[in-house]
Amino acid sequence: GNSVTQMEGPVTLSEEAFLTINCTYTATGYPSLFWYVQYPGEGLQLLLKATKADDKGSNKGFEATYRKETTSFHLEKGSVQVSDSAVYFCALSSGYALNFGKGTSLLVTP
Amino acid sequence: GAGVSQSPSNKVTEKGKDVELRCDPISGHTALYWYRQSLGQGLEFLIYFQGNSAPDKSGLPSDRFSAERTGGSVSTLTIQRTQQEDSAVYLCASSSRGLNYEQYFGPGTRLTVT
DSSP states (O other): OOOOOOSSSSSETTOOOOEEEEEEEEEOOOOOEEEEEEEETTTTEEEEEEEEOOOOOEEEEOOOOOOOETTTOOOOEESSOOGOOOOEEEESSSSSSSSEEEEEEEEOOO | OOOOOOESSEEEEEETTHHHHHHHOOTTTOEEEEEEEEEETTEEEEEEETTTTBBTTTTTOTTTEEEEEESOOOEEEOOOOOOGOOEEEEEEEEEEESSSSOOEEEEOOEEEOO
């Protein structure tokens, strides 16, 4: 069945540091891949997505590239801000329901 | 425009009682989903509605859980004879289509079973 594995947190970084959150997946067929973000006290929001191999999703300075050969969709940002502190979820969809990873908590300190 | 809304935002109930959780999807969205977010299990898919088709109930954890969607819009998730392990945040999402389309999530209902 489909599954997503993402690195455990919490991740603590200083402002302006480089961020990588690893995500790998197992799926049949050709899933779409997503990163969702949950800011403190708020609901889940779509951060970015990629629907086929080698696609790069990007938004708010975050990027992730759909790598079929390594079944990965790692999230990166070149310079994090305090406002990026949140929980990040990697997810896949090969139909309609989303399969989520466990989430990675990110804390950015000034 | 208005996003997905859910009510109540918090619900505390005694073990054995029934609860109803409500979801108002984004107007015009034909697909509606329920998920559960708990510390132990992470985010789990529960049920999916698409238009007037029969729902996919494959994620419901037991027959104490049921959901309906009236008029293709508002949905109610019902949990009968609640147990402590039902304590979680119940999230509703909607999308304009079902297949690989962006899902918009509501703020969730935090259910605590005492």
